[in-house]
Amino acid sequence: MNFELTEERQMLQDTLRRFLADRYGLDVRNKIVDSDEGYSPKIWEELAELGVIGALFTEEEGGFGGKGFDITTVFEELGRAGVVEPFIETGILGGGLIAALGTDQQKELVEEVIGGALHLAFAHGEPSSRYELSQVETTAKASGDEIVLNGRKAVVFNAEAAGYIVVSARESGGLSDVDGISLFLVPADAAGLSMVGYPLMQGGRAAEVTLDDVKLPASARLGEAGKAYPAIVTAIARANAAISAEALGAMETASNLTKGYLVTREQFGRPIGTFQALAHRMADMLIELEQVRSAVINIAGHMDDDAKTRDLYVAATRNVVGRVGRLISEESIQMHGGIAMTKEYELAHFAKRITMSDHRYGDTDWHLERFIALSAA
Amino acid sequence: MDMSYTPEENAFREEVRTFLKENMPKDVVEKTKSGQELGKDDLLSWHKTLYNKGWIAPNWPKEYGGAEWDAVQRHIFEEECAFANAPRTVPFGLTMLGPVLQKFGSQEQKDHYLPRILSGEDWWCQGYSEPGAGSDLASLKTRAVREGDHYIVNGQKTWTTLGQYADWIFCLVRTDTTVKKQEGISFLLIDMNTPGIEVRPIILLEGTHEVNEVFFDNVKVPVENLVGEENKGWTYAKYLLTHERTNIAGVGASKAALASVKRIAKQEISGGRPLIENPAFAARMAQVECDLMAMETTNLRIVSKAAVGQAPGIEASMLKVTGTLIRQEINDLARRAVGPYAMPFPSEAVEGDNQPIGPDYAGPQAKRYFNNRKLTIFGGSSEVQRGIIAKTQIGV
Numbered sequence: 001m002n003f004e005l006t007e008e009r010q011m012l013q014d015t016l017r018r019f020l021a022d023r024y025g026l027d028v029r030n031k032i033v034d035s036d037e038g039y040s041p042k043i044w045e046e047l048a049e050l051g052v053i054g055a056l057f058t059e060e061e062g063g064f065g066g067k068g069f070d071i072t073t074v075f076e077e078l079g080r081a082g083v084v085e086p087f088i089e090t091g092i093l094g095g096g097l098i099a100a101l102g103t104d105q106q107k108e109l110v111e112e113v114i115g116g117a118l119h120l121a122f123a124h125g126e127p128s129s130r131y132e133l134s135q136v137e138t139t140a141k142a143s144g145d146e147i148v149l150n151g152r153k154a155v156v157f158n159a160e161a162a163g164y165i166v167v168s169a170r171e172s173g174g175l176s177d178v179d180g181i182s183l184f185l186v187p188a189d190a191a192g193l194s195m196v197g198y199p200l201m202q203g204g205r206a207a208e209v210t211l212d213d214v215k216l217p218a219s220a221r222l223g224e225a226g227k228a229y230p231a232i233v234t235a236i237a238r239a240n241a242a243i244s245a246e247a248l249g250a251m252e253t254a255s256n257l258t259k260g261y262l263v264t265r266e267q268f269g270r271p272i273g274t275f276q277a278l279a280h281r282m283a284d285m286l287i288e289l290e291q292v293r294s295a296v297i298n299i300a301g302h303m304d305d306d307a308k309t310r311d312l313y314v315a316a317t318r319n320v321v322g323r324v325g326r327l328i329s330e331e332s333i334q335m336h337g338g339i340a341m342t343k344e345y346e347l348a349h350f351a352k353r354i355t356m357s358d359h360r361y362g363d364t365d366w367h368l369e370r371f372i373a374l375s376a377a
Numbered sequence: 378m379d380m381s382y383t384p385e386e387n388a389f390r391e392e393v394r395t396f397l398k399e400n401m402p403k404d405v406v407e408k409t410k411s412g413q414e415l416g417k418d419d420l421l422s423w424h425k426t427l428y429n430k431g432w433i434a435p436n437w438p439k440e441y442g443g444a445e446w447d448a449v450q451r452h453i454f455e456e457e458c459a460f461a462n463a464p465r466t467v468p469f470g471l472t473m474l475g476p477v478l479q480k481f482g483s484q485e486q487k488d489h490y491l492p493r494i495l496s497g498e499d500w501w502c503q504g505y506s507e508p509g510a511g512s513d514l515a516s517l518k519t520r521a522v523r524e525g526d527h528y529i530v531n532g533q534k535t536w537t538t539l540g541q542y543a544d545w546i547f548c549l550v551r552t553d554t555t556v557k558k559q560e561g562i563s564f565l566l567i568d569m570n571t572p573g574i575e576v577r578p579i580i581l582l583e584g585t586h587e588v589n590e591v592f593f594d595n596v597k598v599p600v601e602n603l604v605g606e607e608n609k610g611w612t613y614a615k616y617l618l619t620h621e622r623t624n625i626a627g628v629g630a631s632k633a634a635l636a637s638v639k640r641i642a643k644q645e646i647s648g649g650r651p652l653i654e655n656p657a658f659a660a661r662m663a664q665v666e667c668d669l670m671a672m673e674t675t676n677l678r679i680v681s682k683a684a685v686g687q688a689p690g691i692e693a694s695m696l697k698v699t700g701t702l703i704r705q706e707i708n709d710l711a712r713r714a715v716g717p718y719a720m721p722f723p724s725e726a727v728e729g730d731n732q733p734i735g736p737d738y739a740g741p742q743a744k745r746y747f748n749n750r751k752l753t754i755f756g757g758s759s760e761v762q763r764g765i766i767a768k769t770q771i772g773v
């Protein structure tokens with residue numbers, strides 16, 4: 001075993017860390033969060049140039065990475081800086097699904113994605129599906145040479161900026177059947193597609209997307225009809241690796257801010273870190289943080305295993321990340337006192353990102369249940 | 378011992394319920410329910426409704442115009458208000474300054490200020506904390522120097538809740554720098570319209586404007602605005618803090634919040650069945666309900682020991698620690714219960730004329746979760762409360 005990053009990944013980590021420390025401070029981030037777009041096109045372009053998106057794809061796909069550890073290396077750094085730009089949506093979900101299932105022609109989009117010119121979104125979840133990946137009510141019906149989509153998609157991250165939206169829809173089967181789900185590459189300006197956008201608690205934007213008789217040529221289908229489910233689960237497993245690593249990065253920053261504050265903030269004539277009631281809790285945070293670091297290594301290292309093993313690690317990691325995330329975000333706020341409650345202090349942003357990551361693709365309890373089901377099977 | 382309510386208490390509950398049903402301002406109820414920020418007019422209209430009924434000051438003695446209810450009545454009232462989605466009344470005049478003036482104020486101060494607190498004519502805010510003086514409140518630096526018939530006040534207060542609406546602020550100020558820090562503090566009443574006062578907003582992490590910074594630059598305060606004796610302010614401040622903690626357990630609010638989580642969990646379908654049947658979620662919810670049932674009795678036990686107009690002692694610290702933990706746990710359950718729809722940011726999701734994003738109960742949950750992190754920080758943090766308990770109980 002070897003727990004060192006490869007030289008290439010180490011370089012990528014250093015480059016990202018330096019760039020973001022330099023360019024993504026509190027003021028910049030707050031401005032981006034408050035902007036109408038919810039992300040900075042300039043930062044997006046620059047990060048793409050540094051290889052953030054290319055690292056998420058294999059050489060075969062046109063990138064230079066694509067493994068679990070490439071994903072976690074990139075997202076830990078994005079998380080550490082509190083980056084809100086939607087790389088998961090464009091790179092891992094939208095881009096990943098096109099690379100996995102697309103025809104040669106469809107795959108041409110991946111190059112644009114890696115270069116930073118094209119944004120994507122993945123419209124899968126629906127108003128009542130919560131975290132159930134096989135629950136798809138949106139329908140796809142053949143009508144002559146065309147396919148017609150109807151339905152509603154919920155909390156679609158980055159929908160407004162996307163040039164194409166990868167949409168899941170059911171071509172056959174019942175509400176939660178794993179068979180019968182297909183994916184379609186829908187141009188954002190397709191007739192019948194409309195959206196209501198809004199900002200997100202953690203920064204960035206999402207939208208409720210309505211598909212009302214959206215007509216597509218059969219060539220818009222990604223992969224085989226009705227057989228998209230395994231590819232969706234794989235893409236979301238990779239997104240879970242990204243979410244976990246991002247949360248790890250954010251927890252590192254939250255812990256560092258708290259450590260720093262315990263040393264500098266004085267009450268009763270001494271640094272508050274000298275009160276054992278706080279010092280021991282800080283120690284607990286650091287102990288738990290190491291658990292998260294290992295859980296993230298676990299998810300990354302098992303990304304390319306058979307689906308069952310991989311999914312077991314996904315569930316286990318997200319459960320640990322969720323529990324420790326709650327601990328670190330709540331304890332960091334508590335040990336700071338009032339200052340942590342303000343928008344003008346860094347910690348607030350990280351606490352929100354950590355907490356809200358527990359609402360993406362399954363929360364702590366949901367992943368625990370999934371773990372129970374998978375390990376019993 | 379007898380755990381049942383008397384016929385009189387049941388009749389009182391009925392009276393409260395009917396009153397609330399018939400008199401609560403509908404728009405305020407709607408806003409409270411959907412987690413929108415309440416403005417000055419909203420809060421005042423609710424204040425006036427209770428004032429007109431004679432119910433605005435449940436724990437004030439009758440001689441000052443209070444309702445002088447006993448602990449059980451206050452508990453019933455709080456619970457009914459919470460279940461009816463009534464907003465809480467603003468505490469600074471009613472539960473903080475009022476009791477201090479009643480005990481330590483001059484006759485003129487009582488005659489002038491108490492009726493105006495009751496009627497809502499004066500809006501008060503609390504000027505205790507400073508950037509350098511939070512838990513260590515006694516280290517406060519805002520300076521008041523006597524010059525003839527006035528004090529000249531210089532310095533800064535912070536975290537001033539709803540200071541943007543206030544007509545008056547009660548402040549702890551330093552009047553003697555040569556003695557032990559607790560012995561040089563005075564309690565001053567300051568008109569917010571005095572020249573030299575500037576209020577600057579602080580935006581909280583979930584986007585609300587609830588607290589402020591208040592700056593004092595050579596602010597002239599008449600000496601008759603001193604409460605009690607000069608340099609005895611710390612005694613009054615501590616008296617006020619125990620009162621601040623009386624209603625802090627928030628049993629009624631927690632019961633209402635838990636009932637709301639249950640309603641949500643019945644409607645949310647997860648994995649083909651209602652979330653309320655999900656073992657992990659159900660276990661968490663049951664856990665907090667067991668704790669809440671015990672705390673309700675703890676609260677009644679402790680509060681009924683204190684005479685009318687008096688505050689409980691050390692037990693208030695215990696209530697605060699447990700009550701706020703329970704409340705925060707319920708807020709956490711609520712945000713989980715709404716799943717992905719916890720993420721849309723409330724400014725657009727629940728405010729203004731926009732349609733809510735997702736089910737209408739989803740919008741406020743994450744916002745409430747983050748906002749209520751304050752419960753364990755203000756009014757004496759949980760750590761400070763534990764310190765008080767440990768000090769008096771262990772004696773070290």
Ligand SMILES: Cc1cc2nc3c(=O)[nH]c(=O)nc-3n(C[C@H](O)[C@H](O)[C@H](O)COP(=O)(O)OP(=O)(O)OC[C@H]3O[C@@H](n4cnc5c(N)ncnc54)[C@H](O)[C@@H]3O)c2cc1C
Nearest residue numbers: 275334335337338503505506511512536538751755758760
């Ligand atoms: C939303 C909100 C509203 C508020 N409204 C008002 C208001 O209207 N008026 C007003 O005057 N104030 C108000 N406050 C201020 C509040 O009372 C202070 O935040 C509180 O006293 C804590 O002080 P601090 O924030 O400076 O934290 P600090 O005192 O710096 O504490 C930081 C951390 O250290 C811990 N700590 C401190 N001392 C010890 C110790 N001896 N042992 C162990 N741990 C310790 C604390 O518990 C905390 O975890 C408000 C605060 C908030 C967040």
